[in-house]
Amino acid sequence: MTIRIGIMGYGNLGRGIENAIHDNPDMQLQAVFTRRNPDNVKIRTAGVPVVEAKDIEKWTDKIDVLVLAGGSATDLPKQTPRYAEMFNVIDTFDTHANIPQHFAEVDEAARANGKAAMISVGWDPGLFSLARLFGNCILPNGSDYTFWGKGVSQGHSDAIRRINGVKNAKQYTCPVESAITAVRNGENPVLTTRQKHTRECYVVLEEGADAAYVENQIKTMPNYFDEYDTTVHFISEEEFNRNHQGLAHGGFVFRSGTTGVNGEHNHVMEFNLKLDSNPEFTAHVVLAYARAVARLAAEKSFGCKTVFDIAPAYLSPLSGEELRKKML
């Protein structure tokens, strides 16, 4: 069975989804939907239409799973519940605090209309959530550690760009290597915010801007920077464009816990990712779960689910028998 995929939104993630479809022979791109003028959206895949978002209702019987590739701030809270009335859907909603509400809205829309839906698929939330769940269930007596990076934080980069005199900025979140080593060695350290991550900022100033003022504004910014060791590098626009366009990211999830009559044995479970392209990797996670969404829909298992609810076999094109033989 070929799974027919639609993509809503054609930014970094949407392009990543398109590329990922080329890596999955059981999937096929049917259409890309955009709120822009379709004539201005050039896609990679020959022969696939780019369609105005407002015409999406004509595609309900041509798409098995619609991937919502918009942002969590304003796009997905509206789009996912709305399109779950017409399509089986999957999104990458990552505003942790609002997940319960988003889940409830998507679940209601999907159930009422006989659709399968998944939210918050990716690596965090997503694979990292699974690592936390396995860690907590297997080692009930233990501690969780999550480190992110090295990678760009969009929110922190935006916060710097709002400072007077800043033309452009990129902020990298970096895990502290010595902290990772201590956790990996089972030392169960108690770590402050400052001891877990550092923040590296690359800033292009407006002409005539006051560097000392900008640096101080960054380093003392509440919530974003004041609890971290922050380094600010002022660079030229040319250097910025040459060296800071990358989308690499990654991170580490640890569960360190004890077992035994007196908790005398320590165990460390570690899951880590080292990604050259955050949106392309995220897209590949989403597509593996889109396969699960198609199966749930075929089984009439309607409503909203998360990675916690999906049996891993549903991610694979192989049969249970093949999986047991090759991968168990």
Added chain:
Amino acid sequence: MTIRIGIMGYGNLGRGIENAIHDNPDMQLQAVFTRRNPDNVKIRTAGVPVVEAKDIEKWTDKIDVLVLAGGSATDLPKQTPRYAEMFNVIDTFDTHANIPQHFAEVDEAARANGKAAMISVGWDPGLFSLARLFGNCILPNGSDYTFWGKGVSQGHSDAIRRINGVKNAKQYTCPVESAITAVRNGENPVLTTRQKHTRECYVVLEEGADAAYVENQIKTMPNYFDEYDTTVHFISEEEFNRNHQGLAHGGFVFRSGTTGVNGEHNHVMEFNLKLDSNPEFTAHVVLAYARAVARLAAEKSFGCKTVFDIAPAYLSPLSGEELRKKML
């Protein structure tokens, strides 16, 4: 709901299961079954009976999940299908090549008798199998790497003990650090058997035995040692008893794969374990999945399953709502 656990077999794994029950407040040990004389089996938990294996049929309505804590060579191939006729069961069957046959036998027994069953639960097979499955589904264009250790290989230790003149022996499988580093850095190395693991042997000789002969017999032993860089240490019985009773183990599963129009982006997914006690950690994995078995039975989802078939939420005592709020 309290999950009532029975344990069949009281070796290292059985003791680990008993200890793990103390770490899981929603579980309770009902009985330990043994083929030995119960009077000679002392267990940790006060007030819990040790019962002769032949009397197990009297316990069918008192146990929610029976954990089969025997060995894969001779115990489990007989025990798991047999007890799946009477109980919901879970085992750690780890003879990879025989998994399809074992699965079929347990599945038939469980289905015919309305029981839920899981086989091959632990870390390899088990958590490492899941890491392989996720890696292959998310990065279809890529390579798998598994490293084991540092930890004792029972099979290799046994093979050494069969050599003339050997009184006792322990063999540690050690991953080659430089190979792990190369994989972790996304270099996608092609690795021979010799380049992935070394073998460290600690041997106590019988009085008057020929050390050179023993060392040569070990290093040239087909399949077990001839393709590896092997180091043999001859030690005293006293040193052996003092330093080589540990049950530590661990390992690493990597998926390294590419994405993008021309596969220009590389990604590395890593899952690793560092375990002070192999049987105690395995026991904790088994108990988390025993929780899933109890739920499957309650849902009347009968027959045999593996870790591939279980939605991760089933491992947790928390509700879906709590999990989404706390761990997603």
